[in-house]
Amino acid sequence: MTRDPRAFFALDIGAATASAALVARLAGRWRLLGTLALPAAVGGSTACRTLLDRLGAADPGMAAAIGADPDAIERIPTVTVRSGRPRQLAVVAGSERALAPLARIAVGAGWSVRQGSAATLDPLAMSRLLLDPGVDAVLAGAGDPPGADERGAMRELATLVAAVAERRPNLTIVLAGALTDELARFGDVAARPGEVLLGAAATASADGHGLGELLSELALPPDDSRRAAIVGIQTLAELTARRVEYVEIGFDAGVRAIADPTLGRDEPVVRSAVVTAAALVPPEPDDAVLDRVLGWSTLPLDRHRLRDRLRELRINPWAGAAGEGAALRLAAARAALGRLLESTEQMHAGAPADLVVAGGGAWAVAPGPVVTLALADVLRRPGATQYAYDHARLLGPLGSIADPDERRSVMADLADDLLVPLGSVVTPAGLRSGRSAGRLVLHADAGDTELDLVPGGLALVDLAPGQTAVADFRFRDSVRLGAKGRQFEVEVAGGLGGLLVDLRDVPLKLPERHDRRREQLSAWQASMWAGLDR
């Protein structure tokens, strides 16, 4: 689709934000000319039209060169991805032991999950759960072969689910594991408007991959922005030949994907999860959500006021974004990122990523260095990692380009515009407390910078976007920085936040008392936040 035209729009329409980018072919390669994000209710076409107007006003010559006249809105093709309200899945099983892996897989597949087993819910309560009109699909599963604890309940469970399927013919039903043997109870499934699908047992593979794929297909439509962004990250890993991790905190869900370059293998290596519980603010923020946000908050708010502010943020995600609103969003984003990591523990294994890409509107309001700090606060990986931000929300639309060669070619052209480099973060682990842990000498084009490394603190070194340097670390004692040792030479890349040497504990230790914790977090944040008025 991008082969013939001189320009195209990339549209990412989410529940809170409509983000448009104008991409055009200039001097033989694709370049990002402009980007605009607006409240979703305004709509993508208004954003596109405004982009064209602004291009025409700013550079009429360039607008003419790409054919962006006022009527071009009808002519310029658009690559669109969308993210809708998460669908709800009721997960049921014969026992709590059988339920746990089913629910874990469903949680990572983009479903909003409600669950219950025959051990904890009587048939009336389970019927109530499955008949709830908010439930879009049912996953009923068992081990294969079923465990002794679930065998006794399987027949009744299958009969109950079949009765619900008869009452709600549009409901999608997934039978997994040994419960697939009960398909006959569902009658003529071909005549039913809702599908009845058979899946592998949750424990059929180590990561429940087969069932997870099926559930992802059902949860996320083909033009889903999160699904497309995962493909985009996979392409980025191939292009950069680096291990790339993507963390998106969106209005309705969080996304985590880790992609490795194929390096000649046939199959791309990407692990991913879309977690609705990792939305910036869940629809009804409970006490657990509130406690987490409170734990990261730099605002002097009590629980009730914080809950009000979170509700307001959910109702009006675009409103009140300046000042305290930005700090609130960062606290909520850190909390959501924590929930995302907890829900994707199985993805922690393996080496840390070379490049971490942040996505989602949660990060849009804060300055780059503060976003880097927020990510480093929660990710806490010993090692050296480069951070970047998908500022134009292009990963989704570009990831949706069906032809892999075309996708690679466009993304390769846009490599310099696609992501905003936030900077590099070096996080040594195992530092001993004391006055000095060692020294850093940064060898950059502009000259050498020398720095004393004080345990427990943050050191920020200016390194502009596009610049690279070699950081020469000499520690007094042995630390972990990828490998264990005392002397390291690390190649680092610059960004809006430069080089951040994070000498705080891994994992991060914060004061128990809320006021002290808030003071500490505020001090770290203020050191990174140019233009902070408070």
Next chain:
Amino acid sequence: MTQIRASSNGHGLDLVPTRPLVEESIDIRFPLAPGDRVIIEEGAPVSIGAPLAERYRDTILAQASLPEGQVGRPGERWTPPEPATRRGPGRPTVRGQGRPTGGELLFPWRHGWRIASGEHAEALDAPVNGIVRELIPGVHIVVRAEGRALRGIVAIGGATRGRLQLAAGPSGELRPGGLDVGLAGAILVVGARVDAETLTRARAMGVRGIVVAGLPSKERRDYLASEARQRAALHRLPPFAVLVLDGAVRRSIAGPIVALLEALEGREVAIVADPPALLFDEPDLDLSAPPPDLVRVRSGRDAGREGRWIASLGQRRFEDGVLLEAAQVRFAEGPAVVPIGDLERFSLRSARAE
């Protein structure tokens, strides 16, 4: 990347999300639980006060057998067979062990059926005229309502109906002392916020509903706890609902909405929970469209302020250096630069997001 230039599209007013003031003929949903008894039929017209269903507060799981030759289907009602007439005094029955009262077939099990059977029925009456569009026992009844609807963000409580009365100004607040028995049967518009004590007392005095701009989380929680205690009691009060128009913090009710509510004062309206809305069927009510350049600050420090749109300004730096799309708005105190994301405007026509 974006340029700081005014947009040519009506000075950029189309960058502000539009909030439809009223919607026509919305579908309202009444949730049902297994065991509830449906009274109406799909496709049937319903009128105000007509019984839709009986909901049961205490539903139990029971086992029943169908008469020989009868084929049951999940969701169908089951009525126990009449016992054979016997002579002599009746035996005392224990709650839950007496003669089954009937129920809803859940699923066949062994040689009979699992059924959901209830006690303590509560009538679910139609709060509006309309047509039953969908009916699934144990799931919901969907009614296409006649008339128009003003949407809120949440409604707490069941469907209710009463005459609308303005009890406080758009930026005011109703306190418990402001309530009296003369307000029984009314749906009160109470201004910018309301507390749990006022809600509880209003309910006890027979007020049918409250319309408010903001309901803080603490008040909402306290009221819901009081509501749960009330539900546990056998003595029932008339239906009562709280419709929240905007959010969780104090703010004035929007001018165009105040104008609508003023026009509706003294007329019969209904509050429904799903979707949260105030419904009215007044075909003669002539609503005037709000000025097209009227904008309102939705949230944040200036929540509730209204002004007239001047122009969009592109990106500007706001408090703490945050860079946002901005607009110039003329408020009563003079022009000011406001983030566009803070603003909303109103329209009489439904606006749809893509």
